[in-house]
Amino acid sequence: MSPVEYSWRMTKCLLCPLEAEIEERPPVLVDFGRFEKEYLIKCKRCGKYRVSDALRFTPVIPQELKQYLSAAARQASEAGSPILLREGNLPGLAAPHRRVSVSQKVEKVLRFIAVKCEHPGVIGFLHDEDFPVADCSGWPEFNQYLEHLDAEQLIMIFRDEQGNRTDGYAPTIKGWQVVEPTLPVDSIPGRCFVAMSFHPSLDSAYEVGIKPAILECGFKPICMKEITTNEGITDRIMSEIRLAQFVVADFTGQRGGVYFEAGFARGLGRDVIWACRKDESELVHFDIKHLGRILWETPEQLREKLADSIRANIIPKR
Secondary structure (H helix, E strand, C coil), rough: CCCCCCCEEEECCCCCEEEEEEEEEEEEEEECCCCEEEEEEEEEEEEEEEEEHHHHHHHCCCCCHHHHHHHHHHHHHHHHCCCCCCCCCHHHHHHCCCCCCHHHHHHHHHHHHHHHHHCCCCCEECCCCCHHHHHHCCHHHHHHHHHHHHCCEEEEEEEEECCCCEEEEEEEEHHHEEECCCCCCCCCCCCEECCCCCHHHHHHHHHHHHHHHHHHHCCCCEEEECCCCCCCHHHHHHHHCCCCCEEEEEEEEEHHHHHHHHHHHCCCCCCCEEEHHHHHHCCCCCCCCCCCCCCCCHHHHHHHHHHHHHHHCCCCCC
């Protein structure tokens, strides 16, 4: 039997007024043997995001959440890890993007330009639908941050012979020094390996807590539950940890593999952020009880505490 072929067609974006493309995806396992069809939507403003079958045909996204979900979707898309929108997870996905400080927005704009350029000497091109990458309400707000970065000599704004601004931007060397972290040997900037139990009861801890926090801070989450591979799973895990800039390890469920992965990361000199659900805090093995841990009770609380920890411990200080 030949594989089912899916094709793109035009639709309305669920998060903004723009036209978008949509593609039906193969059904995926949700929990306990239940499969659910998904759709992938591509929008110039919101990027790529996944949407459940139920939400696609019964659009119930509250208007007041759309701006923040657009930011969540675009930032996840830029990180190469499209989020999945379901009826039950919308407030949790929107929450990190409601209260973003001006300083954080400025940093996100600078990092976005740096990613576009990759290294000094390259010009990155922006367009007026890029504003969700920095949780902005629109291009006018985004543009204010561009002008501020220019005034602070952190970016160069390229102009034509008449002095009119073009679409080209690049960090200055001073700007690169702000965004460039000090990395462990052989790691890839921006990658975060997630070690945790894959029990279905912890799905929301990842989808609403850990993954959005990592994306919110400008990093790409690498979680084996989202990776399909024909390689030996242990070899792939060790390879991904070697490539990671840092690791988030959640010990809820007390899985031996999580302890192994966190210890392997520490042995390589990677920073590890430790977390555990509060009701299991006394079950954590004695040999790591002396280490500071994020204790959380809800996925939303995990997201907030983890984002704060990443900003304090991983993102380089200016």
